[in-house]
Amino acid sequence: MGWRVPYLHVDPKDLGYEFRQLIRINSQSGKGGVAWVLEKDYGLQVPRAMHPEVGAAIQRYADRVGREITSEEVHEEFENEFVQPAGPYELVGYWPRPDDRDPTLIHGEVRMRLAGVEGRAMADGNGPVSAFVAAIQALGVPAFSVDDYHEQALGKGSEARAVAYVPLRRETGERVFGVGVDTNIDQAAVKAIVAGINRMARRSG
Secondary structure (H helix, E strand, O other), X not given: OOOOOOOXXXXXXXXXXXXXXXXXXXXXXXXXXXXXXXXXXXXXXXXXHHHHHHHHHHHHHHHHHOOXXXXXXXXXXXXXXXXXXXXOEEEEEEEEEEOOOOOOOEEEEEEEEEOOEEEEEEEEEOOHHHHHHHHHHHOOOOOEEXXXXXXXEEOOHHHOEEEEEEEEEEOOOOEEXXXXXXXXXXXXXHHHHHHHXXXXXXXXX
C-alpha cells in the first residue's frame, strides 16, 4: 500500500533553527560549504579561485579536532591560516607616495622585520602594490609575482573596511593566497601580500 501522507517541506524556523545552522562542516565538507559559511555569517566574499585552498585548510582543521566544527571555528581558522598566518615576516609600516611630477609613479618605503630583525627599503612602481613588491624583494624576500586579485568592502559607512584576496605566484608556478583587512585598500593589499609570503615561507620550511 502506498503512502497516503503528502510530503511537506519543513521550515527550519518551525524547529527553532536558522537555515545556516543546518550547514555542517567536517573533514568531508566541500569547499563550497565553507565559502558559504564565511560569506553568510561574516560577509567575506572569498573568490572562487581561492575556494579549494580555503576548503583544504578547513578540512585539515576538522581532521585535527576529529568532529564537526562551528561557524566560529571556520572563521577563526580562516583568520589564522590566511589573514594572520605565523611566519618570519612582520610588516612594521608601508608608506607609498606619488611622484611630484608623475602621479602614476609611486615611491614606496617599507619597514619590515625578518625573524625579528628590522630592515628598511625604498623602491618605485607604477602603483602602490608594485612599489611594495619591489621594496620587499630588495629586502631579500624570494621572488614572486602578484596575479589579478579580488577586493571587497566589509561593512558600511565610516565602519567599512577593505578586504583584499591576493594570489602570489612563485617561480615554480605554485599559487598561494593571502588575505588582508584594513580601512585603506592599498594597505589591505600589502597586508595580504605579507600573509602570502609568510604562508610561502612556511611551505618552504
